[in-house]
Amino acid sequence: MTAESLHRLHRVWRLGADIDTDALAPGHAMKHGIDVIAKHCLEAVRPDFARGVRPGDVIVAGPNFGIGSSREQAAAVLVQLGVAAVIAPSYSGLYFRNAFNVGLLLLTCAEAESLNDGERIALDTTVPAVVSPGGARLACESVPGFLMDMVRAGGLMNQLRQRGGSPDPQKASNV
Amino acid sequence: MTFNAPDRAPAQTLAQKLIARASGRAQVAVGEIVTCGVDMAMFHDSSGPRRLQPMLEELGAQIWDRSRVVLVMDHYVPERDDDSRRIVRIARDWAREQQLPHVYDSQGICHVVVPQHGHIRPGMLCVGGDSHSPTGGAFGAYMFGIGSTEMLGVMVTGEIWLRVPETIRMWWDGALSAGVTAKDMMLHMIGRFGMNGGRYQAVEFAGPAVAALSMQERMTLSNMSAELGAQAGLIAPDATTAAFLAQAGAPPVDMAPWFTDEGAALTHHRFDAATLEPYVAAPHSPANAHGVSRYLGTHVDVAYIGACTGAKLDDLRAAAQVLRGHKVAAGIRLIVAPASLHDQERAREEGVLQVLMDAGAELFPTACGACSGYGDPMGDGITVISTTARNFKGRMGSPTAQVYLGSPYTVAAAALRGCVTDPREVLA
Numbered sequence: 001m002t003a004e005s006l007h008r009l010h011r012v013w014r015l016g017a018d019i020d021t022d023a024l025a026p027g028h029a030m031k032h033g034i035d036v037i038a039k040h041c042l043e044a045v046r047p048d049f050a051r052g053v054r055p056g057d058v059i060v061a062g063p064n065f066g067i068g069s070s071r072e073q074a075a076a077v078l079v080q081l082g083v084a085a086v087i088a089p090s091y092s093g094l095y096f097r098n099a100f101n102v103g104l105l106l107l108t109c110a111e112a113e114s115l116n117d118g119e120r121i122a123l124d125t126t127v128p129a130v131v132s133p134g135g136a137r138l139a140c141e142s143v144p145g146f147l148m149d150m151v152r153a154g155g156l157m158n159q160l161r162q163r164g165g166s167p168d169p170q171k172a173s174n175v
Numbered sequence: 176m177t178f179n180a181p182d183r184a185p186a187q188t189l190a191q192k193l194i195a196r197a198s199g200r201a202q203v204a205v206g207e208i209v210t211c212g213v214d215m216a217m218f219h220d221s222s223g224p225r226r227l228q229p230m231l232e233e234l235g236a237q238i239w240d241r242s243r244v245v246l247v248m249d250h251y252v253p254e255r256d257d258d259s260r261r262i263v264r265i266a267r268d269w270a271r272e273q274q275l276p277h278v279y280d281s282q283g284i285c286h287v288v289v290p291q292h293g294h295i296r297p298g299m300l301c302v303g304g305d306s307h308s309p310t311g312g313a314f315g316a317y318m319f320g321i322g323s324t325e326m327l328g329v330m331v332t333g334e335i336w337l338r339v340p341e342t343i344r345m346w347w348d349g350a351l352s353a354g355v356t357a358k359d360m361m362l363h364m365i366g367r368f369g370m371n372g373g374r375y376q377a378v379e380f381a382g383p384a385v386a387a388l389s390m391q392e393r394m395t396l397s398n399m400s401a402e403l404g405a406q407a408g409l410i411a412p413d414a415t416t417a418a419f420l421a422q423a424g425a426p427p428v429d430m431a432p433w434f435t436d437e438g439a440a441l442t443h444h445r446f447d448a449a450t451l452e453p454y455v456a457a458p459h460s461p462a463n464a465h466g467v468s469r470y471l472g473t474h475v476d477v478a479y480i481g482a483c484t485g486a487k488l489d490d491l492r493a494a495a496q497v498l499r500g501h502k503v504a505a506g507i508r509l510i511v512a513p514a515s516l517h518d519q520e521r522a523r524e525e526g527v528l529q530v531l532m533d534a535g536a537e538l539f540p541t542a543c544g545a546c547s548g549y550g551d552p553m554g555d556g557i558t559v560i561s562t563t564a565r566n567f568k569g570r571m572g573s574p575t576a577q578v579y580l581g582s583p584y585t586v587a588a589a590a591l592r593g594c595v596t597d598p599r600e601v602l603a
Contacts, residue, residue, distance in 0.1 A: 018370060018460060021306075022567040027548030030221065031251065031258040044569035064371040067404060068567060069547075070222065070306040072322030093375025093406055094306055098322035144208075156324050160234055 006122050006131065010058040010084050014117035015046060017062030021074035021095065030071065037073050038080040055082025058123070060115045062088065065106075066095025075099040079155075085123060087112045087130060087140070100147040103155030108141040186436035188342040189409050190377035193317035193433070197300035203339045205440070210336050211300050214316075215243050216329050218304030219285050221250040221549070224269035225262050226323035227330060238273060239333035245277040245294050246270055247285035250543045283515025283541040286310040286398060286483035290390075291517055293425030297412040297433045302329055306401045307483055307564065313390065313397040314420070315412035315433045317377075320401065340376040340406055342441040347384035349449035354599040356493065357392040358485065358562065358582040360384075361399040362454035363446070366464030373405030379435060380410050384448035390419040391489040398484040399564050402461045411435065453598055455560075456580040459568040467585060470595040476557040478503070478590035479571075480531075480583055481512035481539065482546040485562025488518040488527075490583040495527040497587035497601050498534035504593030512539035534590075548572045560589045 019042075029040040042049040059065075059078070065088040066074060075098045078086065085105040089112050099106045107128055115121065115130070115138075122131040125148070130138040143151075153159040187195070187202055195203045197211035218227070223246055231238075238244060248266055251259040270278045279288045286307050295301060297315035302308065304326050311318025321335070329335050345364060365372070380396045388396070393410050400408025410416075411434040420428070435441065456464040480486050480494050491513060503509045511531050513519035519541055522528045532538065543549060546563040552572025553559055559571060559578045566578035581589070584598035591601060 018462075020565075020567045022548070022565070022570045026569055028552060028572060030547075030549060031256075031262060044574040064369075064404070067370045068306065068565065070304060070308070070320040070322050072324055075322075090371060092371065092404060094320055094322075094401075096375075097325060101322060101324040156328065157230060157233075 006124055008056065009120040009122055009133065010056055011054070012060045012115050012117060012119045012121060013046070013049060013053060013057055014115065015059060015061040018064045018067060019045065019061050021066060021068035021071055024066070024074035025071050025077055030073065034073060034076050034080050038077045041077045041081065050081065053081050053083065056084050057082070058084050058121070059086045060088070060112050061086065062113055063090045064092065065090070066092040066099070068092065070094055070098070072098040072102055075104045076102045079104050087115070089113065100150045101156045103151055103153070103158065105151045109138050111138045114138070186439040188377070188439045188441055189315070189379060189411055189433060189435045190317060190340055190342050190407060193298065193300060194337065194339055196298060197317065205339050205341050207339045208336055209339060210334050213243065213302055213329050213333050213335055214299040215245060215294055215301040216326065217245045217247065217285055217289050217294070217301065217308065218326055219246070219250050220248045220252070220263050220266040222304030222323050222326065224266040227327055228265065228269050230324070230327045231330065234331070236331045238330050241273065241275055243333070244275055245289050246275055246279070247282070247288055248280040249284045249288070250547065250549050252281045252542050253540050281542070283513070283517065284483040284543055286394070287487055287514040287518065290314060290394070291423055291515060293420055293423035296420060296425055296428045297416065297430045298428060302326070302335060307398050309400040309405065309408040310394050310398040310483065312400065312407050312409040313393040314416055315410065315430065317407050317409070319406045337406070342377045342379050342435065342439070343373060343405070344379045344381055344435070344441050344443050345446065346443060347380070347382040347446045347448050349384055349447045350387060351384060351448045351451065354584045354602045355451050355453055356582040356584065357388055357395040359451055359454040360446070360448070361396055361402070362456050362461065362464040362580065363451060365399065365402050365461045366454065366456070368403060370402060370460060370462045371404035373400060373403035375404060375406045377407045377409055378403055378405040379441070380408065385410060386413065389489055390415055391487040394487070395484050399461070402564055453582060453585050455585060455595060456566055458566055458577045458579065461565060461580060467581070467595065467597045470579065471597065473579070473595040474558060475507065475560045475579070475589050475594060477508045477510065477553065477559045478586045479510045479545055479559055479561040479563065480586055481510065481544050481561070482563040483514055484564045485583060486512055486514040488521050490562060491518065491522045491527050491531065492525070493583040494587040495530040497584055497598055498591065499530050501534055501591055503535040503590040507590055507593050509534065509536040509590040510539055510545070511536045512544045513541045516541050545571050560586050560595065562586050
């Protein structure tokens with residue numbers, strides 16, 4: 001995703017602070033498959049999101065994105081909907097782990113809230129940074145290498161499929 | 176004759192000691208990423224078999240150690256529709272196929288049932304397929320929640336990575352007044368620090384007011400560490416822990432090593448339990464918490480006493496103390512869903528259940544129920560006061576429901592008056 005990303009403009013869906021897992025994957029839909037849960041994604045806080053989001057769009061949110069439940073469907077729905085990345089000043093630690101495990105890129109960006117709804121941005125995932133069409137850059141915290149590998153593979157399950165066997169847990173030396 | 180002084184290990188926090196043991200090291204430093212062996216992995220019908228089975232099958236992988244796996248059916252029981260029946264059937268069939276030795280089906284909520292059977296003990300490193308897994312920290316175990324894909328990794332390897340956390344110590348002096356509980360302590364802390372105030376570090380609860388708490392009350396503190404955004408919520412084990420575990424039939428454990436050393440590096444916050452008033456969190460965040468006085472008189476339609484963090488035996492006893500000899504207000508529903516069959520039976524034997532029923536409570540099954548919105552969702556536009564852990568918008572079913580959180584004393588007092596009430600007025 002690295003090389004092409006800089007040339008690709010992603011449309012911003014701007015959300016507020018404290019977006020919780022129950023908003024991302026509502027409890028009433030949890031008995032269904034990911035395709036059905038995705039239709040209800042964010043319905044309580046941004047009712048136009050699930051219908052309007054297009055592959056390649058990004059979510060830009062306030063602090064504490066993903067607080068709440070361990071349900072990883074709250075990250076998997078965004079993969080299902082084609083969301084390219086979430087950009088926020090901070091995340092729930094549990095959500096952070098889940099997101100990378102299902103192949104969703106999270107970028108921690110202190111200045112995320114300076115971005116606007118509907119704006120187009122590029123992502124430089126090597127640094128990483130958010131890049132505006134005018135060339136202005138917002139720095140993001142670096143992502144440990146083994147987590148970046150996981151996103152590139154499309155999540156832990158894809159990594160394991162590619163290895164064709166049982167998982168080799170991420171080692172400290174990879175970080 | 177002189178001896179060289181033995182090399183003194185640097186002062187370590189309880190979290191560091193637990194992680195060092197699990198990673199086979201003498202000590203670990205904050206910020207290091209280490210791989211730990213898992214002593215116990217718990218999951219339930221929602222996060223467990225229905226998600227793990229297909230992944231394990233596709234990989235042709237086996238469970239690393241069945242004796243360390245505990246499965247609890249609590250989210251979709253009792254089954255209300257075809258989808259719930261399908262999910263629970265997958266869990267039951269899989270448990271049978273895999274010959275899992277530790278399965279608790281419709282016995283209550285995992286965070287209550289698993290410790291009640293002695294599975295979580297001081298010194299352990301445990302993971303749970305549920306965000307409220309820090310509850311295990313009340314027993315001096317490093318326990319945290321993970322998603323299903325990470326659980327797959329644990330199932331196959333018995334290992335998990337973690338970053339050694341800083342410790343944020345919540346030191347509580349004094350003693351709680353009558354009608355004030357661990358839930359009030361927790362809502363106060365979440366209100367002060369926010370839902371990510373724990374920064375995915377280890378929170379440790381200590382001080383005389385914590386030492387005086389029963390195990391079930393300690394479990395409420397550790398449980399809602401999740402609402403503080405901590406990875407783990409630890410309490411150093413003591414005689415109270417040992418007594419609980421002995422009653423649960425757990426093998427004896429050496430508890431001596433499991434405490435934070437004097438002088439260990441940590442962030443310290445101090446509180447006074449004696450001046451704490453009952454706390455209420457208003458919609459739609461547990462961090463929207465203030466003293467009950469701010470919300471006095473707010474009308475409620477439903478009072479819900481349920482969930483892992485609000486319907487244990489101690490919680491039912493507290494509610495009964497308020498409701499004894501009274502009836503709930505006209506038009507108000509009081510729903511009681513005990514956290515486990517064990518606690519429900521004890522409450523029955525003690526007459527606590529009868530007090531609640533006489534007051535007009537409806538008894539619901541010992542499951543997660545309305546807390547997660549998986550069963551018995553709340554309707555549109557109603558106001559609920561609940562002993563549960565979260566009041567996110569839409570969590571209990573309808574995005575237009577207004578959910579307040581409070582202790583079982585506070586929820587019972589609201590049921591009695593039909594509005595948010597300071598339970599100390601009723602108890603006086």
